Amino acid sequence: MRARGSTGQTHPRNALSLTNVGYFASLTWFNPDLHRLDNQTLIPFFAEDTPTTIQELSISGKEHVITARMNADPTYPRMFAEAFPGASADVIHIARALAAFQTTLISFQSPFDLGTMSEPAKRGQALFNSETTGCFHCHGGRDFNLDDEAGRLWFQNVGLYNVAGRGDYPDVSVHGPAAARATQGLSLVTEKKEDRGKFRTPSLRNVAVTGPYMHDGSVATLVDVIEIFNQGGRDIRAGAFSGDGRQNPNKDHRVRSLALTREQKADLLEFLKSLTDECFLNEPHFSDPAAPPPKRPAYCR
């Protein structure tokens, strides 16, 4: 689901998964300069409805309301004093606490991690890591987003759009000015034409439960995602966004027609499903503290 702001405005982009986010070199769909979770947290706190941004929590001028709520809570003040001795419960420290929580969202108990993948999933893994598909070129590494310790960043155009054959991603006439800027990707930061439509390679951990897909949530299922990569991009034949994404001038050359068989596509899907970590999804520490604790499978550590 695309995220909604505090007033119900729908965000133009799909909320990114937080699985293993503490390990990531960059944190958003297109900003290569955001490396710290506490800094990132402040963006949705303050984002307002302007011609170039969308309203998220929009707390400017109401910071005192948030801190008053915190201080009136029966448990937070004590926990806060333990976590940040001598600090007051201000917005900066609330952001730091949220960032610290996010670094605990660690998932390493999927069938892929535990070596309990099905035979089709194993075949899918071999395909994923082969030149037949080339998936691994972009979705390499421990979290399938090619992040590495050198902190290099990865943004690519995978040919989802080519509005009016101009290489554009969806524009102003349809979503309004905020979305027009928001959908162009890395070029928003670099202001380079060739960076239009480049978005961060997302991690694929738990991807089977995080639909819809892509930066704008415009792809409903994993079957559809696999078909788009199989076709070497997305050809949109009708409507405001029509254009052949396969011919987008900024498209990465590794996204190309693959001509996969039905079995190969099914195997790839099984591999993606083997990245679902039931221990992580049912971890009591990440669940609603007021609800009954979820049941974790017996094999979980």
Ligand code: HEC
């Ligand atoms: C050139 C680099 C590249 C290659 C090759 C590539 N991907 Fe991706 N993948 C990306 C990028 C970048 C996105 C996000 C694009 C966007 O939202 O505009 C993405 C999105 C996805 C998503 C959606 C994830 C989500 O949470 O929205 C899945 C699933 C996926 N890729 C699987 C694959 C598979 C399977 C292959 C091989 C058949 C593959 N990718 C090949 C770069 C690549």
